[in-house]
Amino acid sequence: MTVTTIDFQWPAGFYNDGIEIGLGTVDKKDFGYLFSEVPATAAGTYTTNQFQAAPTKLTKNTINHNHHLQAVVVNSAIANSCTGVQGEQDAQTEQQLLGEKLGISPDLVGVASTGLIGAPLPMDKIKAGIAQLQPATDDGVTQAVLTTDTHAKKACVQVELDGQTVTIAGFCKGSGMIHPKMATMLGFVTTDAAIDGELLQHTLSTGVDTTFNQITVDGDTSTNDMVVVMANGLAKNAELTSTTDADYAAFAEALHVVLGELAKQIAADGEGATKLVECNVSGAFNDQEGQQVAKAIVGSNLVKAAIFGQDPNWGRIISTIGATDAHVDIDHVSITLNGILMVQDSLAVPFDLDTAVDAMKENQVTIDVTLNSGNATGQAWGCDLTYNYVKINASYHT
Template sequence: MIKNQIKKVAFTWPNGYYNDGIKLGIGVSDKLDFGYLVSEVPANAAGTYTTNQFQAAPTKLTKTMINQDHQLQAVVMNSAIANSCTGAQGEADAHEEQQLVTDKLQLDPSLVGVASTGLIGAFLPMDKIKQGIAQLSPHHGDNVTRAVMTTDKQPKHACVQLEMAGKKVTITGFAKGSGMIHPKMATMLGFVTTDAAVDGDFLQQMLSQNVDTTFNQITVDGDTSTNDMVVVMANGKADTPELTSVDDADYEAFNTGLHTVLGELAKQIAADGEGATKLVECNVSGALNEMEGQEVAKAIVGSNLVKAAVFGQDPNWGRIIATVGNTTAHVDTEHVAIMVNDVPMVADSVAVPFDEQAASQKMGADKVVIDVDLHAGDATGQAWGCDLTYNYVKINASYHT
């Protein structure tokens, strides 16, 4: 019932937000590479961040700002250079970016976050950054969604609308990510905005729970970067009652909308994996518990052997069942079932007859869905990845040069 109240709509910003994205020449490409996202008023905020031990300077700074009182009003962001593993200079540069935006917008520094993505180990060209911040101006298009792209083939965004207390609420998100994607919060950045009013601590709780079943369930190459960050801002401009707990009347609707946006962005990242030609979705049923269902699903979409088989349209279910067996999940090893794009291939852990040529043709679709039943319980799991192609190696063999 609640899902029917959530409408996916064309990209539009919620009330009270503006952005900009410009070409600053931070890297060697001619893409937009610098921008900002701003709320007209201070917004309650939440964030999740990379678990990589080498956490980039902008990621650490934004985490500190949000953790102070779960508020944020602006985020300045760039692609091409990650400002990671840059020592004291990198931290000073991130703080200088924050101060420049603070001065430009006349905000408290605690309300300004910083995000960077790109090459690890390089320093930001601060002379260009200063010029760029001076050039930024309020717009309502989608330039900022393109300013964070690195090897992404296209911008990634999602938007839903719903009613809360009889008023229209919009939840809009955008993300970047194509390689180094294996979140436990990858060079992956995600930003979600809403005009709903949500308590900051409660927003943090909702974000953390939803990230576990969306962004943390995608993988492109098994590598987690130093700059991962997902930030949600709720500025209350829709003039709805503030959500503070799961008992609030509109909690379920808002939470479903948030999950929808995060899930759509996660799938877009997986589908746009470096060199990828197919989105791979794995649905696990019959798991002992949700944690084990998620573990198995992510292991399957992350297996290089499975990914290569998907690229080659090879219906080699042995790659899948072997991956299941390599996890720590409970499995009824006598009764596992496997299906690929609706073609049953395994029942009771042994092959069933199927037309291999027809199955191979079906694996040529843009999306390959792998269904696995562990027969160990009633829980489920879901994850997304992509195929492993020759082009992935080509892209990453020359990323630096």
């Protein structure tokens, strides 16, 4: 089956809204919702930070109850994290109020927040905001979740399942505190495919491992964040119930395309970033070690700073490889940077410095590494480390 990338559109039966209710100090949308006209099977992955925020815990428990959701209410600017019993009550109030507004059970409502840790939600504004929300087919909610992001991050594909055209559309936010361990940002994926909830959970968890969990901006894992998928079945394909179903592989591939595209957009929009950094590892002992080495390279502050400075210092890459516990043939490692071979058999290869510097001026820098320890691969994405990253995070609270 062919997966086709298309301009962003909501799958059948999904609506949204994004509005400004004054949660932050800037003039922007900061509150919204996403809902399906019918209950949808749902799956989620969640931050592994020990200080998991109230909305994240609530949504996790809600989805785990029976793998169904019909709506999610979201806000930016305030994380509702480390806010104690009051924060938990506030998240439950959001769930209750949106359920009442839509005429559905609160158990079908997820809650997501992002922003400043430690601040309580101004519930008067939240309650007024829920009352203002209207069903729309634009993409306002994709703006309402942004914090230090420079733009909305969206992806959409279509694939044929059981003779029916299925749409999968996702959006996310994320720019700083990006070092996922089961997703560290807010990501929402909607589809009109019919799929069993447990199978959807398996597919999401598998897809996240090689997409969102393979990006890093600054090595910090947030308290709030998650990826949620809702599948409402309105495409009318025969329900997928097993990984052995004829159309399952096509669905899994299409979902993976959306997750991967969103992950790369987050990495490219890292706080202060000027370049997307992609690392492709081959010759790894196993896939886990391939992913480990790739993520270590894109996460190295020395590598990130060199890429910002357009300095082809491959020594920073090879030292990062050696600092991992992955199997490495230390006499036969090769490193290529934007198509320029710099290391072969673990020794320097002559290259033109000016050509290499020019190559690193591109918006994307690709590092290809061969470990010569097996046949497995790994891939990860990150960004450069800039002066502006420090500036943004030195004044995030004040």
